[in-house]
Amino acid sequence: MSPTRGKGEGAVYQRSSDGLWCVSIELPGGVGRSRKVVCRKTKGNAIEALRALQDELARTGDIAKSTMQLSVWLDYWLPNISAPRNEPGTTKNQRGHINKWIAPALGRLPLSKLTPTHVRQLHKAVRDGGGSSTLVVQVHATLSVALRDAVREGKMRQNPCDLMDRPKGSTAAQKALTLEQTLSLFRYVMTRPLRHDWALWAAYLLTGTRRGELLGLEADRVGDVLDLSWQLQRITNIEDAPPNHVYRNVGGNLYLKKPKTKAGTRIIPLVDPLLSILAMHMEGRGPGLVFTEPDGSAIKPDEATRRWKKILAKAGLPEDVKLHGTRHTTVDLLAAAGVPAELRREIIGHSTREMTEAYRTKGNLPELTAAMKKMSALLSDETSRSDTSNTGSGKEAGQP
Template sequence: MTAKNGSVVAREATRKSTRGKGEGSVYKRASDGMWVTSVELPAGLDGKRRRKVVARKNKNDVLIEMRKLQRELAKHGDLPTSGVTLAKWADYWMDRIAPKEVKPKTLEGYRTVITGYIVPLLGKKMLAKINAQDVRRLHEVMAATPKSPKLRGMNPDDWPESACVFTDSTGQHQLHDGAHEVTMLSSTYTLLAHNALSVMLGTALQEGKIHVNPCDMVSRPKKRVLEQSALSLEQSIQLLAHLTGNNDRALWATYLLTGSRRGEIIGLERDRVTDVLDLSWQLQRITDITKVPDDFEFRQIKGTLYLTRPKSSSGWRVIPLVEPLKSILELHLQDAPEEGLIFREEGRPWDPDRVTKAWKQLMRDADLPEDVVLHGARHTTVDLLYAAGVPEDIIQAIVGHSTRQMTRSYRTRTDAARLREGMESLSKLLTPQLTA
């Protein structure tokens, strides 16, 4: 090697070793004569070096491509490459990114559908190659999946001959085999998977790892509109009468007379019950709270039970305490702890699932419809407030809805008497014109 050639090699080595992120190289490949550009990218999820390499037939085209890549890199901070699978990105997103941006209960649901459905179905595909067809496939596979794990590994042809698939009153597909019925995964669950995939890919888009979020190109699964059963006025009075002498009378009366959410009531503390009810916290069970968003407020009660802030600012509300609930709670507070939670089950905080089951038992004991679940008490309150002629904006504020549309959706039935009154008024208005 001559001194001159040696100095050229040395300069080239120095140029490559000092190249920073986004700086590209252009050279002619000896094997096929193609011009090649190589742009340095941020280190990968495993910390290893990454580059974006593109080849063109002539030098001018490759220079144009290199400048385009450099602009995209400057804008997004990264460029899509073929080295990251969806499964690898999902693990990274769930462990490193989501805990700082997504509330624990929401992330818990996302983890379930990501590990249970999204990764098994799409995990081997390269992140940059996930497309709209893959998203639709996820929807279709989940809609055709039995809720029971025992049937998921079976071919539908192998299901019992007596079995048949039909659609029940809730809009869910079910399988009967004469002995039991098996519900297929609901549209709500499919929607949860779509949202999880969309949020996860949305972060990848923000970081420049993909050019487009394919979830934005596909219609979100429509949540089936289910009629939420609620108690009528007569049934509500029947329930209040049944609660006389019940040890948990104050608990159930508070649900019925405030329209509050499950966690808000079992999370009520003594210092937040005065002449008003301060519903600024709710009780939730959270299995992993080691990593949470910076703005996530929580207080540990016991074990995995935590008080957390409501999901939206409209949920932070203070409502007046009026009769008869005022007297019911005053009597209850005489025997309640001097501080902390006012509602307890045998001295312990109510578990959210336990209070749901206890309500169901209450419906049976009171000879009331068992299809009125605990959340149905919230719908009942909305119905009664409408029947009492309370303005819609006040109802919205009482139950803590973010929009009036949401409040209207909670109204489970129309008052037949008011309908008749309205039709009669219309008839009176039109009668002179019709008989003229």
């Protein structure tokens, strides 16, 4: 009997049944004596394998066991590693990627056996299943981050996703309204002041905010500025919400979500004509959400999107311009008004760390206010000129 060896020292022997040279190395933890055994055709190759195992043990404190299947790791990874650091929506998407694509295609494979070829097979399975190129990118990202964490925890040596090119999604440009189309829609919206949602569309066109930012805007955050501290989100898996994230339920599965850090808060100066539009819209209203259904309940994000398409159709404009496209339109309007690129990025919210800090301190609020006034003046001037040119035409300005 060979003498007892310490953890990580290893043993080299030739197996009598098939003549292969094997190395056995004792692993830390576990119940009883846990070992990793690797066999090679020659003694030299076996010794090289032993040294690699010893290096891995010294580097990570453990050695990846080839018996752990990918599905077993994913079952542990999603609730214990990924969910605590992500938004519930991200966790929901990752769960869908795993259950529908990753586990069926690769789940039975051991972590240590995964290769770039297997990852490409996953890409093909998604495409063959009717998935778009964007979905391929998303599924790849879920697998990649799960395997990255497996490497960090010593469950595997190398992430095969790092050994290959990332898949590419669709490069189709986001459609946006032109300046002329924006003016047409703005005029149409202004002919509907008695409708409960007219101010909402004016606000989207004049601020470039994200869908949830305006739907989650509350009366006490409207003053000289719009304080976009919360966003309205539809969350069906709130149980997955990380403990350090703040949510407020506003009915059903609708929640107001607050940014994790102060840097995530965005401030937009409030100037005319939006200042007057919101004042008229909020007259007689109490605290709570600024934009609501007629009964005072929150507007569901999907419902806002549906109504956006409907109002585009009524105004005689292309219905394939997404509500998110108003952000691109605002960028174009700011550029047309001569607003510098740095301020455009700050207003729209595509900011670097330094710009985000400037938001938080509000040190550049006068510059942002001047920029918003330039854009608003552009819209007002163009609308006035267009209304004048249409006088006597027999057609009311703003009608499709």
